[in-house]
Amino acid sequence: MNYIKRALLSISRKKSKSLLLFLIIFILGNVMAGAIAIRQGANNVETNIKRQLGAVLTIEVDNEAIERASQENPGSPPEWPGPLQPDLLKTIGQSSYVKSFDYTTQFGLGSENLQRWMTPEEAEWSMNDTYSKFYGFQLKGTEYPPVMIIEEGKATLKAGRTFSQDEISTGVGVALITQQLADYNNLGVGDNIVLSNYILDYGETDGPMVEPTITERRDIPLQIIGIYENIESPEEPNQMVGQISKSELYNTIIVPNQTIIAEQQAMNEYYISQMEEELTEEQKAQAMLTYYTSLFILNSPDDIEAFKEETQALLPPFYKVFTNSDSFSIIAAPVQQTSKMASYVLMVAIGASILIISLVVMLFLRDRKHELGIYMSLGEKRSKVISQIVIEVVLVAILAIALSLVTGNFIAQGLSESMVRDQLIAEQDPFNPDPSVWEDQWRFGQFASNMTGEDIAENYRINFSPAYIGLFFIIGLATVLISTVVPTLYIVRLNPKQVLM
Template identity: 35%
Template sequence: MNFLQRAISSVTRRKGKSIILFLVIFVLGNVIAGAIAIQQSTSNVEKDVKAKLGANATVEFDYDTFQKDHKDEDEATLVYPDNPKLDVYEKVGKLSYVKYFDYNTYSYFNSRKLKSFDYQSEENGDEGSTRITGNRGLEYFNLKGINYPKILDIEQKKISLVEGTVFSDKDVKDGASVAVVGKRFAEKNNLSLGDQLLITATNEDQLGFDSEGNEVEVKPEDIKSVDYPVKIIGFFEPVKSEKEPKKNSDEYYNQMNSSTELENTIYLPNKTVSEYSKKQNELMFSGDDTMEGDMGEYYSPAYILKNPGDTEAFKEEAEPLLPKYYVVRASSDQYDEIGGSMKKMGQISKYVVIISVIATLLIIGLVVLLFMRDRKHELGIYLSLGETRGKVMGQVLIELLIISALALVLSLVTGNLLGNMVSKSLMNSDLLQTTNDNMMYYSSVYDSVSSNLTADDVTGAYKVTFSVAYIFTYLLVGLGTVLLSALIPLMYILRLNPKKIMM
């Protein structure tokens, strides 16, 4: 009988010890399998959510760090650094990770003649109503300048072009007086493609109140304005979210307000918006010594990366190009702020895997060693009959692998179920509840890395399932741990002296 046959015979002959070893490995295997299942699931959630968020990035002023570095200085005399120049944004945009990029300047205008579109009013059937107006009934409209002719919001499926065309390279370069507007806004104001839209720069919004905020009479001769006619070349509509929020929920109204802001946004070339903004500032702040002179221009850059996985590498290369206190913010950062519960659960499962592997090494090693001591005479006979130590060690190893393989395969299923139950309990516990309660909603026409991600979206994406990665990782860790635990018993066999045993 060779050593392989002896190993199989030994497992079936010593049923009691085989069952004890099977149960020990099965219990420990369940702990390892459950922890690995949780760790794999949390990792998959992070990958999936970040992929859905997209590979968007922008550059922002790190206000918190600046305040921390200047906490001892007087706020009134604090000098903030200048905004990065356009050539800095363009250098960042030329990095190999960037698919395409844009930088935007923003402004607004108000009007008594134009009507804004409001989803909530339309839903309530009040066709004559518009959204809440500003000072003395003025309607407010957003102006968004672009440098990327195809309009980044269209490329990112934030809006869709339903009629007309986008800008040409020449339109953007020359700062042409052309615009792409919301379809519903146009219908509200009876505007068609090719019509002239009158954008008015005026100081009226600044009038009507004194320095203390008290309302005063506005004289018609005090109102100054300059008209900027622009030609409408295209109509767009906001793209609906794949996940429709529950009606009358906070998320529902947030999404409705966001769509309303988009509908009342007018896309223009950057130069066109800049020219308008300068005239608007002149009219609004003329005579104000504190606001005289060039107020400068502010641009908000937006970078679309080729791959979501390039985000960290992009940050490392981009941030050295930026002025001090300016940093790169990515859309995937929203997961880091919202997905705290997943990160905590992933860390807990990682620690459980490490502790259970160490425990498995010690427990299985000691159990097998005790069994080997009981079989000392059997092993001594094999050696005295001329069997090599290598084959005796191979027999013990095969016995251990047969029992552990059965236990690990069975615990592969039960451990997955255990991981599912434990993770659900953790998410419902106070340990993780504080993060889940802090639901955040990102959506704004001014936010180039915006999304409607919430904490509920993150927890809702969490699922413990069987996967090739889970099975492979668990069997690799489980069998590797069992083989390492066999080192102690195998060392015992090497020390056996058949002459002393047989005496």
């Protein structure tokens, strides 16, 4: 009789043993299916979140590396690295991974005739606020004529136009302002505004704080060439963060970098001239350097690691590439912990399955050793005898695995989603956000992730997918095959006479 038919007859005739094997594989399969599903869910949430955020990177000083170097050599701490210069940033921006890039410098200015946008609450306590008077407006430079936030959909151009390359290169007095600031001051495209660079003397630092004396006021006339409106996130991770961000966003004025650099240098020259100690030429040159904030938009999130590796090789010591998804690992810690736990459970389940199924198959084969001995004494090849046993177990296993695929998925979905969601939301403190929220906002501004535990929870889904089904069947069947072949080899290695004795 064909060994395949013998396998089918053996399953149908020995129903109790087949059912017992089915139940064992089904129970173990549920554990493995649940563990795989949880891991897949964690991987999916990371992929989904990072694709939603896009691939936005910046280069900054690595404070942790400097701190480590200082601790390793406290007698000779490292010098603070100087700013990255435009030539290097342009070289990095020419990478094939980069879709677009910009580098900006910022400067706070006041104004005698332009009113700072404020909420009613802010207006009550900032009437005599020195900051609002002298630094109420944030000038943000750009080297990218289309303006990054507009091109990437973080803001919309409501009126006018963006910069020309000639305006960027020469630093002419043109600017883009927000819709809110324009409405607050009844301004439109073509109107002129005047900002003031106040060079201040704070006098003696000892004693009570007094309002500084204005030693010089440099007026910067600007023509409004465009009005834009920021596209705000539907939710802010923290109420205070939201208020600060809104005030800063609405009072930001975008200009060419060269406009800001001219004012920075004028102020630096004044303060250098007021120093009691004479600076060396090298110190003066260092003081006049401009610090830039870089921003790189990549073609795909899949390019992040390759770009970081390529860029890190070009950077001076103590500089590092940061991404707007770096905070994911902090905020999504409960998801990653659950995934790690599921990995351990999966490994234990596989080991336990191999051991338990091997013992069960071994017991079944001991009861059938005379049957197997007869097959071999009649001239049946050992390979066919092994194949018969394997087919019997695999057919039962396929049914058990298919059913446990469904039930294990539902069990994992019910347990992990509620557990992960509750833990994510429980760890979220709206009045004391994780420091990563502030760091993310500071580094990336409008490109910050503003990610919360609720965002992670919303994206945590356990669903059937070809990858999940394929992986589970591969792991399940491989486990069953290993469990079956080992005890089968023990039986068939014996001679027919020894088996029949």
